[in-house]
Amino acid sequence: MPDIFYGVDAASAKPLTQPQSKTDLFMTFSRMALQGFGGVLTVVQRELVERKRWMTLAQFVEEWSVAQIMPGPNVVNLCLMIGGRYFGLPGALAALAGLLFLPLILVLVLAIAFGGIADNPYAQGALRGMGAVAAGLIVATGLKLSRALPANVMGWRVCLVLALLTFAAVGLLRWPLAWVLLGLGVLASAYAYFKLAAPKGQRKSESESAL
């Protein structure tokens, strides 16, 4: 497979672009939403970073951090942020409408048509298989986003420790998400604050200047 690494390296060489209009926002988010089974994040990362090139991987991680820490559905938050950035409130609403409109109609049609599908063994099996794939999609997105971490101001070692602690707390010990975000998040942000103060020449500028 010659293009096995294409997804990571060739994409990062292309220049960034911007959404052309509110219609572009609506269409792009509709497109993403309709491809997103079992959650939209994997598709969003692919479309925005790899295909549309509206943001770099590092920017995407930052945006996603904010979307994740705010209350509300993460992908909804992300689309409000991106839409709002380029076209203000109308842009945010256009992106949100794109994200929700067609999927809402589809899911209601599904609910009507297959009201009793929960009892069908084939349907149950299919749901089970799709669930396993959806879990894999989420893990893969995490792995992709981790490529942005070596450039983090905290350094990759601290990032690795923080990531392992988070995994242990949420994945193994099953602590409530809000507490983990508060506890580790405050610690990590405080450390990053301290590191940002240190006048080291290697502070990354890419993620901020392009916004």
Place this chain on the structure above:
Amino acid sequence: MSILMTVQDWWILFVQFCQLSLLGIGGAITTAPEMHRFLVDEQHWLNDAQFTSSIALAQASPGPNVLFVAVMGWSVGLNAGGGLAAGLQAWGLGLLGVLVMMLGIMLPSSVLTYTATRWAHRNQDIRGIKAFKAGMAPIVVALLISTGWLLTVAHNQPLQDWPLWVLTAVTSLVVWRTRIHLLWLLAGGALLGALGVV
């Protein structure tokens, strides 16, 4: 299942979901246990099967996961209207349920997120904001991997569930390393599941 919903009931439902909206850090699905307590145990507006199948249906359908709330709203409205067979009135109440619950779960969090992030973007050079974004990055990356992990180990019968685990692992590698279209993978998963392979 048939229930009676007064105007006041719809208002209570709306207010309840507005509150849940602000509690849903990490996504609306994190408040699902609270929704179950309210809708099924306390108010009896939905039964258990309706609640569970709302989540399953939304997952089988494309779009953001929050749409499970829309399906719940539809079911509450249908229950209030006497079921699909009752005709137009039931359809109208179903749509009212979708509107009330989706607005409730999305409006407060969206207003807060939009306002806060616009402010943060205008002030993106403040050291505190940069520090927050940098500090959270490794945590959210690990959260994603944890979510996938939790979904996988929810199937906790190794002898029976190992093919599911393999499917998840293979999917992770394929998506991470190639650009194959995600729909092929989901269709493959559905097929393997329907055939009883996983």
